[in-house]
Amino acid sequence: MxxxxxxxxxxxxDELAALRLELADFSTVELAEELPRMDLxxxxxxxxxxxxxxxxxxxxxxxxxxxxxLIDGLKTDFVREILESMExxxxxxxxxxxxxxxxxxxxxxxxxxDRRQTAQLLGYDPESAGRIMTPDYVSLRASMSAAAAIERxxxxxxxxxxxxxxxxxxxxxxLLGTVTLADLVSADPDTEVAELIASEHYQVSTDTDQxxxxxxxxxxxxxxxxxxxxxxxxxxxxxxxxxxxxxEAEDTEDVARSAGAEPLDRPYLSAGVFMLARKRAVxxxxxxxxxxxxxxxxxxxxxxLANVTxxxxxxxxxxxxxxxxxxxxxxxxxxxxxxxxxxxxDAFRITWRESRVGFVLGAxxxxxxxxxxxxxxxxxxxxxxxxxxxxxxxxxxFVGSLLPLLAKKVGIDPALVSAPMVSTLxxxxxxxxxxxxxxxxxxxxLTG
Amino acid sequence: MxxxxxxxxxxxxDELAALRLELADFSTVELAEELPRMDLxxxxxxxxxxxxxxxxxxxxxxxxxxxxxLIDGLKTDFVREILESMExxxxxxxxxxxxxxxxxxxxxxxxxxDRRQTAQLLGYDPESAGRIMTPDYVSLRASMSAAAAIERxxxxxxxxxxxxxxxxxxxxxxLLGTVTLADLVSADPDTEVAELIASEHYQVSTDTDQxxxxxxxxxxxxxxxxxxxxxxxxxxxxxxxxxxxxxEAEDTEDVARSAGAEPLDRPYLSAGVFMLARKRAVxxxxxxxxxxxxxxxxxxxxxxLANVTxxxxxxxxxxxxxxxxxxxxxxxxxxxxxxxxxxxxDAFRITWRESRVGFVLGAxxxxxxxxxxxxxxxxxxxxxxxxxxxxxxxxxxFVGSLLPLLAKKVGIDPALVSAPMVSTLxxxxxxxxxxxxxxxxxxxxLTG
Numbered sequence: 001m002x003x004x005x006x007x008x009x010x011x012x013x014d015e016l017a018a019l020r021l022e023l024a025d026f027s028t029v030e031l032a033e034e035l036p037r038m039d040l041x042x043x044x045x046x047x048x049x050x051x052x053x054x055x056x057x058x059x060x061x062x063x064x065x066x067x068x069x070l071i072d073g074l075k076t077d078f079v080r081e082i083l084e085s086m087e088x089x090x091x092x093x094x095x096x097x098x099x100x101x102x103x104x105x106x107x108x109x110x111x112x113x114d115r116r117q118t119a120q121l122l123g124y125d126p127e128s129a130g131r132i133m134t135p136d137y138v139s140l141r142a143s144m145s146a147a148a149a150i151e152r153x154x155x156x157x158x159x160x161x162x163x164x165x166x167x168x169x170x171x172x173x174x175l176l177g178t179v180t181l182a183d184l185v186s187a188d189p190d191t192e193v194a195e196l197i198a199s200e201h202y203q204v205s206t207d208t209d210q211x212x213x214x215x216x217x218x219x220x221x222x223x224x225x226x227x228x229x230x231x232x233x234x235x236x237x238x239x240x241x242x243x244x245x246x247x248e249a250e251d252t253e254d255v256a257r258s259a260g261a262e263p264l265d266r267p268y269l270s271a272g273v274f275m276l277a278r279k280r281a282v283x284x285x286x287x288x289x290x291x292x293x294x295x296x297x298x299x300x301x302x303x304x305l306a307n308v309t310x311x312x313x314x315x316x317x318x319x320x321x322x323x324x325x326x327x328x329x330x331x332x333x334x335x336x337x338x339x340x341x342x343x344x345x346d347a348f349r350i351t352w353r354e355s356r357v358g359f360v361l362g363a364x365x366x367x368x369x370x371x372x373x374x375x376x377x378x379x380x381x382x383x384x385x386x387x388x389x390x391x392x393x394x395x396x397x398f399v400g401s402l403l404p405l406l407a408k409k410v411g412i413d414p415a416l417v418s419a420p421m422v423s424t425l426x427x428x429x430x431x432x433x434x435x436x437x438x439x440x441x442x443x444x445x446l447t448g
Numbered sequence: 449m450x451x452x453x454x455x456x457x458x459x460x461x462d463e464l465a466a467l468r469l470e471l472a473d474f475s476t477v478e479l480a481e482e483l484p485r486m487d488l489x490x491x492x493x494x495x496x497x498x499x500x501x502x503x504x505x506x507x508x509x510x511x512x513x514x515x516x517x518l519i520d521g522l523k524t525d526f527v528r529e530i531l532e533s534m535e536x537x538x539x540x541x542x543x544x545x546x547x548x549x550x551x552x553x554x555x556x557x558x559x560x561x562d563r564r565q566t567a568q569l570l571g572y573d574p575e576s577a578g579r580i581m582t583p584d585y586v587s588l589r590a591s592m593s594a595a596a597a598i599e600r601x602x603x604x605x606x607x608x609x610x611x612x613x614x615x616x617x618x619x620x621x622x623l624l625g626t627v628t629l630a631d632l633v634s635a636d637p638d639t640e641v642a643e644l645i646a647s648e649h650y651q652v653s654t655d656t657d658q659x660x661x662x663x664x665x666x667x668x669x670x671x672x673x674x675x676x677x678x679x680x681x682x683x684x685x686x687x688x689x690x691x692x693x694x695x696e697a698e699d700t701e702d703v704a705r706s707a708g709a710e711p712l713d714r715p716y717l718s719a720g721v722f723m724l725a726r727k728r729a730v731x732x733x734x735x736x737x738x739x740x741x742x743x744x745x746x747x748x749x750x751x752x753l754a755n756v757t758x759x760x761x762x763x764x765x766x767x768x769x770x771x772x773x774x775x776x777x778x779x780x781x782x783x784x785x786x787x788x789x790x791x792x793x794d795a796f797r798i799t800w801r802e803s804r805v806g807f808v809l810g811a812x813x814x815x816x817x818x819x820x821x822x823x824x825x826x827x828x829x830x831x832x833x834x835x836x837x838x839x840x841x842x843x844x845x846f847v848g849s850l851l852p853l854l855a856k857k858v859g860i861d862p863a864l865v866s867a868p869m870v871s872t873l874x875x876x877x878x879x880x881x882x883x884x885x886x887x888x889x890x891x892x893x894l895t896g
Contacts, residue, residue, distance in 0.1 A: 027648060027650070027668070028648055028668065029650075029664065029667045029668045032667070033667075033788065053647070057648070061667070061668075150633060153630075153633055153634060154633060154634055156634070159630075159634060163630035163633075163634075164612045164629070164630065164671070181612070181629055181630060181633065182601075182607075182611035182612065182629060185598060185601055185602060185611075185629065185633060186601060186602055186604070186607060186611075199501070200475060200476055200505070202475070202477075216477065218689075218692050218693075218696070219477045219480075219481075219509070220475070220476065220477045221689040223612070223671075223688075240671075240688050240689075240692075241666075241669040241688075243692075244666050244688075244691075244692055244695070245666075247692070247695075247696070248666070248695070248787065251699045251703075252783055252787065254703070255699075255702070255703060255706065255779055255782075255783045256779060256780065256783065258703065258706060258707070258779065258867075259706070259772075259775040259776050259778070259779035259780075259867050260772055260775070260776055261776040261779065261780060264780075267784075267789045268780065268781075268784035268789045268790055269784075269789060269790060269794065269797075273801055273804045273805050273808065274808065276780075276801070276802075276805045277805045277808040277809055277812075280773070280776045280805070280809060281808075281809055281812055283772075283776075284769070284772055284773055284776070284809055284812075284813065284841075285812070285813065285816065287768070287769070287772050288765065288768075288769050288772075288813055288816075288817065291764065291765040291768045291769060292765060294764035294765055294768070295761050295762060295764075295765050298760060298761040298762075298763070298764065299761050302757055302758070302760075302761065305753070305757050305760050306754075306757045309750055309753050309754045309757075310750070312746060312750075312753045312760040312763070313743050313746040313747050313750065314743060314746075315746070315760070315763045315764060316739065316742035316743075316746065316763060316764070316767050316875050316876075316879065317736070317739045317740060317742055317743050319764050319767075319768070320735070320736075320739045320742070320767070320771075320868075320871065320872055320875055321732070321735070321736050321739060323768075323771075323868070323871070324707075324708055324731075324732055324735050324736075324868040324871075324872075325728070325732055327707040327708070327867065327868060328707050328708055328709040328728045328731075328732070328868075330707070331703055331704060331706065331707035331709065332704065332707075332709060332712075332716065332724075333716075334703075335700055335703045335704065336715075336716035336717075339696065339700065340481065341715045341716045341717060342716055342717060346717065349717075353721055353724070354724075356721045357721050357724045357725045357728070360721065360722065360725040360729075361725055361728060361729055361732055364725075364729055364732075364733070365732065365733065365736055368733065368736075369736065393732075419706075419707050419775065419867045419868070420768075420771070420772040420775060420776075420867070423768065423771070423772075423871070424768055424772075427764050427768055428764075431764065
């Protein structure tokens with residue numbers, strides 16, 4: 001769907017000048033937000049009107065999906081220039097998004113060095129640290145003086161984007177540690193780089209999980225984290241901004257899964273109806289099939305329902321409340337695990353706490369709800385509802401806190417223990433509790 | 449609950465030496481994770497065994513809640529030293545966590561400059577940019593040369609933590625822009641700082657919302673963001689690591705609310721049973737009261753249920769499925785809003801898309817579920833279930849996508865439109881749909 005440049009009338013020239021002025025009022029961030037919302041022809045037009053530096057900056061802020069769309073509307077020369085100016089890791093992400101044929105064509109137009117870098121990054125596992133590291137860094141030798149190191153930085157032919165943290169290596173590219181540019185600048189010029197190496201050393205390997213690397217950056221407040229290969233040789237740096245992006249994507253994934261949907265992996269508005277449906281269909285089906293458990297339970301107790309029809313009236317209220325208190329517990333535990341506050345060895349402590357929380361909440365609902373129901377539907381029904389609320393809340397809070405811990409233990413993403421899944425599981429067991437309590441309270445009037 | 453230092457036996461001295469060695473094996477991040485899990489006496493003991501620099505680094509990584517607990521177990525002198533070494537914004541957070549009396553006592557022990565800084569930060573609104581900015585920064589004059597600027601940094605009496613981004617001001621402390629240390633170092637020594645100012649300028653005011661400032665840092669990849677007062681005078685910097693913390697806390701809040709719970713604002717394990725219950729009780733009650741709508745609906749249709757008891761069997765399955773598809777939609781939209789992908793003006797486009805997504809999902813479930821139910825319970829019941837699934841899914845996906853948009857419009861946090869809330873609302877309307885469909889299919893056999 002390539003858009004072509006139309007011949008331009010004199011009136012249109014004025015319009016373009018006005019548009020150019022208008023564009024100057026927006027910041028890069030604003031443009032990166034607004035442009036993808038226009039149709040492709042309008043995007044491409046505005047893009048070509050921007051000064052080149054700004055155009056490149058805006059392009060880099062685009063999501064890879066939007067980058068790929070926009071590229072169709074730009075001239076090949078400009079695309080090549082964009083691709084060359086991009087950081088290697090961003091370029092790899094964009095190639096990943098493109099149809100293989102298009103990616104190959106553009107890759108062949110890159111300089112040999114850029115092509116090699118990109119190919120190398122694309123060789124790492126998509127979820128690995130290798131994929132998000134930048135191979136553009138300046139490394140120092142431990143034996144250099146601070147002054148020599150600064151001279152080296154000052155006279156770089158191509159300056160990498162990130163210079164705040166500089167890895168230090170020995171003669172065999174083995175990583176020894178990092179120094180900060182601030183330390184280099186503040187140090188006495190004769191100080192050896194070796195003396196300036198940060199006392200605490202963190203590094204990850206190319207196949208470390210991205211999320212793990214990003215959390216380390218966040219927890220240790222690392223401006224950049226060196227990445228090494230299997231021989232401990234430096235191959236790249238992960239910078240804090242890439243870590244933020246990874247954590248945002250992980251949170252988006254957790255949030256989507258918390259409601260039984262898979263993450264879109266692309267901006268919402270660029271996903272079509274069928275893609276959205278596909279991301280949700282599997283879980284919705286799984287949940288509906290699990291929910292047929294409730295059909296089995298209710299079917300089993302159909303005589304109870306026929307004998308005392310009023311019991312049917314509370315089904316949704318009770319299962320809903322059980323599902324809600326279970327979801328509250330599971331979401332709390334899933335998040336605490338995601339940010340590293342709890343782990344499986346805390347399982348006993350957590351489930352015991354949560355059961356008590358559920359008991360407190362159940363007691364509260366029973367005290368509020370029991371008398372109201374009793375007043376309207378009779379005291380026996382009120383008693384049934386009060387006791388059921390108490391037991392259901394305790395039980396579902398226990399289940400809701402236990403499931404994510406178990407998932408973690410067996411190596412499943414705890415976020416997959418979604419609120420809907422907990423609700424569905426608590427529904428069937430909640431009904432069992434309900435009818436058991438009813439049978440005790442009402443006796444033969446119900447069961448007979 | 450102050451712990452006191454016990455007199456130490458010779459055997460214990462060996463043990464302490466062993467413990468000290470053991471501690472040396474852990475990184476700062478690991479210690480900051482492990483120590484708060486021990487009881488206070490053990491924490492304080494290990495803390496005192498750490499070299500002072502490391503102890504300070506570990507302490508800073510603690511959550512304010514844990515910092516406050518630990519302080520009780522440490523000697524006053526050491527506490528004073530810790531407080532002095534902390535960044536002003538972290539110190540403000542800690543004082544916030546302390547009982548007012550304790551905070552006042554410690555504040556009085558600070559140096560006049562530190563005390564003034566902290567008091568100033570504590571004067572800003574807790575959710576504001578002013579609260580998380582650091583007042584420790586080095587600002588440059590636009591007329592300086594790069595060489596003079598570097599000399600200035602080299603000869604600072606006290607070096608601030610953050611030096612990668614340096615704000616530039618005029619003679620009246622008015623912010624002109626920022627330069628990066630990397631640019632200063634790479635530039636020709638005679639270049640004026642004014643020429644190195646980043647072309648794109650971002651700043652926020654002390655009363656800007658924290659989340660907004662943090663998102664700006666993330667979106668514009670700013671290493672640090674200058675904060676100005678109402679006269680545009682520079683007062684502080686927000687650094688990327690503080691932005692990451694804010695975004696993590698915001699995500700935790702959104703996640704908690706997505707399941708109808710309020711965020712704990714403290715690490716999970718340090719919250720007691722009653723605190724956990726309190727954070728969930730209000731929503732659970734509100735939802736239970738809303739769920740009484742389902743009681744009203746079911747009560748209204750009690751004659752239907754008495755006439756055709758088998759209808760009761762599907763109540764949980766149908767309301768559950770409606771709730772699930774509604775939650776999937778609401779969570780997707782809430783997240784897309786949180787990360788800035790969609791806004792209220794997209795409302796029509798979104799709800800129209802989502803209704804179609806719901807229709808597709810509903811059709812899928814109807815095709816799978818209808819025949820199965822028909823085979824077991826009779827074809828009229830199968831038809832009722834199939835049609836109801838189709839309508840319920842379409843409707844609840846529409847509602848689930850509309851509610852967060854409406855919440856945003858009227859100024860409520862969209863995350864408060866929790867999955868449980870959507871489920872509860874869809875439950876009652878879903879039952880109305882169910883019985884209406886049943887009435888059409890079964891006619892007088894049901895209603896008579």
